[in-house]
Amino acid sequence: MSKENKNFFADRDIQIILGTLLRVGVIASMSVVFIGGLVYLTFNHSEIVNYSQFDSAKTGFSTISEIFIELGDLKGSAMIQFGILLLIFTPIMRVVFSIFSFLIERDYLYVLIGAFVLCVILFSLSNKLVG
């Protein structure tokens, strides 16, 4: 019983840190998207949108390196895509952080579980899944 309670409060500390981490990640990524959005609207506001047909070649910025290259030109859409990328990385960072906190707690079973989840996501990041 007392052991369960102790676990709960140890978890609680981790959760508060994780919650803050998520919030920081979301605020940072959304600020980038917002600024990128302003730049994008300033230069592209009168263009006509055409999203009626999905074309995988049209969007561009479909790899991480592409986003970084385009970012150098201060293009609005590239900045938005960079912010989106930060947003995607926020929950991934949470997994990384959880693994460390389980390590501190010496809960090796959950270090393993967390590492496995991370590997699944990293495999997806490796861009081998889309032909």
Add this chain to the structure above:
Amino acid sequence: MFGDSIFVPMSVLLFTIIVLLGAFVAGLVGSLTGLGGGVIIIPLLTLVLGVDIHYAIGASIISVIATSSGSAAAYVKEGITNIRIGMFLEIATTISAIIGAVITVFINPSYIAVIFGIILLFSAAMMVRKKVDHSDNDTSGKLAVFLKLNGAYPTENGMKNYAVHNVIGGFLMMFVAGIISGLLGIGSGALKVIAMDNIMRIPFKVSTTTSNFMMGVTAAASAVVYLHRGQIDPGIAMPVALGVLTGATVGSKILVKTKTDKLKVIFAVVVAFLALQMIYNGVTGKL
């Protein structure tokens, strides 16, 4: 160029404003009902604005990450998310979300619209159904003990312990939820609720927030696949992400104070209507 389209050609500015407003409402309601913003965003983009469903899915998954991460921070401070349950079930949801995201482009958009409509109808039904808390603190299975899934949460009368049941059943249901999530770009909260509330018998206060917490990681796994495929377009993703996040933030502030029963009924009717529209458009091949 727009000859055979019923949709009015639109400037980037107008498109952004409409999507921004729609996404705000989606985020607000998604956060209040716990279903996430995707269920509103995808019909809005496809039915109202004529956006290809593959773009809508890509933008929606971003809104799922924003909703999940934005409101999870508020939930976590209450100390009721069970990180171990979340992490363990993420094994199922990340693998299946990637599978779903990989196969989604090989499926005819009309079929996706129909599947989406069915899941929507199901979500609407789940929302108005009277929920029964099955949680208890009876001795649970060996697996739950081994995985340290049992926990406690704060109530008015102090800490309340709970035991987790049928871990394997819940895990399999989460696998299904992940496939749907990757396939349609939604959080599939309704399926996660079934896995956690009905199969694993976790208390509401814990299951709702743990499910919300898991969604971000699950969505990130499939978002990466969508990104590589060019399904995430900055012009759509920007207003969707900003609108949903703002709506979800407002929603999570209201959630603590209000009862949402009436809102859920109203929302269920709207969702059911959207669902039928999606199915109709799917069957007639308009999407």
